[in-house]
Amino acid sequence: MKINTYSLVRKVHLYAAFCMLGFLFMYFATGFILLHEEWFPDVKSQTTVEQHAVTIPASMDAKMISVFLQKQFNINALRYNPVSNDDGSITFNYEKPGRFYTIKLLPDRMHVEMNDSDFTSTRTITGFHTLHGYGGSRPFLIYMFWMDLASIATLLFGLSGLYLWYRLMRNKLWGILILMLSAGYTIAVIVILMKG
Amino acid sequence: MKRKIVKWHLYAGLLFFPCFIIFGVSSLHFNHHFGFMKKSDDTRSFQKQIVLPHYVDNKQFSEEVRDSLQLMGTISPWGMANDSGGFRFVVVHPGCEYGITAHFDNNTVTIRENRKGFWPVFNALHAFNGKLPGNNSLLVSGWSYYQSFSALVMLFSIISGIYIFLKRKNERTAGLYILFSAVSISFFIMLSVWL
Numbered sequence: 328m329k330i331n332t333y334s335l336v337r338k339v340h341l342y343a344a345f346c347m348l349g350f351l352f353m354y355f356a357t358g359f360i361l362l363h364e365e366w367f368p369d370v371k372s373q374t375t376v377e378q379h380a381v382t383i384p385a386s387m388d389a390k391m392i393s394v395f396l397q398k399q400f401n402i403n404a405l406r407y408n409p410v411s412n413d414d415g416s417i418t419f420n421y422e423k424p425g426r427f428y429t430i431k432l433l434p435d436r437m438h439v440e441m442n443d444s445d446f447t448s449t450r451t452i453t454g455f456h457t458l459h460g461y462g463g464s465r466p467f468l469i470y471m472f473w474m475d476l477a478s479i480a481t482l483l484f485g486l487s488g489l490y491l492w493y494r495l496m497r498n499k500l501w502g503i504l505i506l507m508l509s510a511g512y513t514i515a516v517i518v519i520l521m522k523g
Numbered sequence: 524m525k526r527k528i529v530k531w532h533l534y535a536g537l538l539f540f541p542c543f544i545i546f547g548v549s550s551l552h553f554n555h556h557f558g559f560m561k562k563s564d565d566t567r568s569f570q571k572q573i574v575l576p577h578y579v580d581n582k583q584f585s586e587e588v589r590d591s592l593q594l595m596g597t598i599s600p601w602g603m604a605n606d607s608g609g610f611r612f613v614v615v616h617p618g619c620e621y622g623i624t625a626h627f628d629n630n631t632v633t634i635r636e637n638r639k640g641f642w643p644v645f646n647a648l649h650a651f652n653g654k655l656p657g658n659n660s661l662l663v664s665g666w667s668y669y670q671s672f673s674a675l676v677m678l679f680s681i682i683s684g685i686y687i688f689l690k691r692k693n694e695r696t697a698g699l700y701i702l703f704s705a706v707s708i709s710f711f712i713m714l715s716v717w718l
Contacts, residue, residue, distance in 0.1 A: 341684075341688060341698065342698075342701060344681075344684060345698065345701050345702040345705055346701065346705040347705070347709075348681065348702065348705065348706055348709070349705065349706040349707075349708070349709025349710055349713075350709050350713075351677075351681070352681070353709070353713065354546070354550075355674050355677050355678065358650075358674060359671065359674045361650065362650075362652055362667065362670060362671060362674075363671070403716070403718075405716075423716055423717065424716065424717050425717070451717070455713060455716075455717075458716070459553040459554050460553075460554060460556075461554065466712070466715035466716045467716055469712055469715070470712050470713070470715075470716045471554055473709065473712050474550065474554060475550075475551060475554055477550070478546070478547045478548075478550035478551045478554070479547065479551070480547075481543055481546050481547035481550070482543065482544065482547035482548070484536075484543060485536070485539075485540050485543030485544055485547065488533070488536040488537075488540070488543075489536075489537070489540060491533065492533040492536065492537060495529070495533065496530070496533065501534065502533065502534065502537055505534055505537040505538050506537045506540060508538075509537065509538050509539070509540055509541050510540065510541050512541075512662070512669065513541035513542075513545070513648070515662050516648065516662055516663055516666055517641070517644050517645060517648070519660055519662060519663050520616065520617050520618035520619075520644045520647075520663065521618045521619075521638065521640070521641065521644050522618075523595055523616070523618060523619070523658075523660070523663075
């Protein structure tokens with residue numbers, strides 16, 4: 328069976344765009360806010376601090392404790408790597424859009440200090456953009472997988488779009504000029520930053 | 524009308540092409556931290572003789588030394604110290620990190636330069652606003668405008684792409700099902716991490 332390359336690439340371009348449109352729209356809307364944070368309200372947070380008694384099984388290492396505490400306090404968030412402090416305490420950080428949790432396991436391993444920071448709406452919106460890395464509860468694993476797909480789709484749009492332009496446009500002069508301008512500018516910025 | 528929109532849709536995509544590649548590759552890196560994209564350990568040290576500015580406070584002094592050395596970058600709030608070894612501070616930008624020590628006794632500065640390499644710069648462009656104090660070039664500071672403009676061009680590409688698709692009758696129904704299902708799933712996933 329002969330495959331029509333143009334038709335295949337056009338379908339890849341179209342359906343990759345459709346599948347990832349929701350995430351791409353979020354990426355670009357939140358990315359615009361991140362680039363111009365000064366135009367939007369200040370990032371202020373309300374933090375509540377609580378102390379709790381916990382029973383941590385002795386056999387658990389820091390990573391297992393991180394999972395344990397997340398379940399114990401029912402935190403639906405992305406889980407970061409634990410940080411061991413000089414005084415023997417361990418800090419566990421969890422994040423979701425608009426919310427940041429820090430749990431400090433005190434050296435006695437029987438008490439925790441929990442900071443729960445609630446951010447304003449701007450930080451909540453941009454939080455969708457800045458979440459990265461696998462770890463955390465199931466919705467976050469799905470979210471990161473979807474983000475990976477959106478990243479691959481972004482590459483596919485670009486490359487398939489380039490092919491479609493090459494096939495569709497008879498007069499390629501303007502396209503070549505635009506491409507040279509955008510690629511040339513990007514390369515120049517990269518070179519200046521590498522050498523500067 | 525449709526032909527004109529197809530043409531502008533393609534040109535808009537070409538203008539945005541480098542950003543597509545940067546956003547796609549760097550987003551994958553942020554999720555997976557690829558080893559080959561780590562910053563290089565390429566470091567060299569050298570000395571320079573300059574007229575050191577009059578010391579008023581840490582911020583003023585470090586900024587004036589940076590400008591005298593014609594460097595660009597933000598002065599890191601960390602790693603600043605003033606002791607018998609001299610006044611130390613760090614200047615950073617996406618491509619390089621300078622550890623600077625000013626020696627008051629002989630008006631010299633020691634510069635430890637760590638060039639990060641290609642990939643850290645490439646990935647930093649994802650969220651780079653072009654604002655670098657010091658000896659910044661117009662090309663670099665213009666990156667913020669290029670990126671903002673690209674975001675608007677992207678919006679135009681999405682709307683024009685949907686328009687071009689809707690003009691094609693043969694795959695409209697199936698496409699609309701896929702479009703609405705995928706957008707609904709995306710928003711459901713976003714909602715599930717927010718709530």
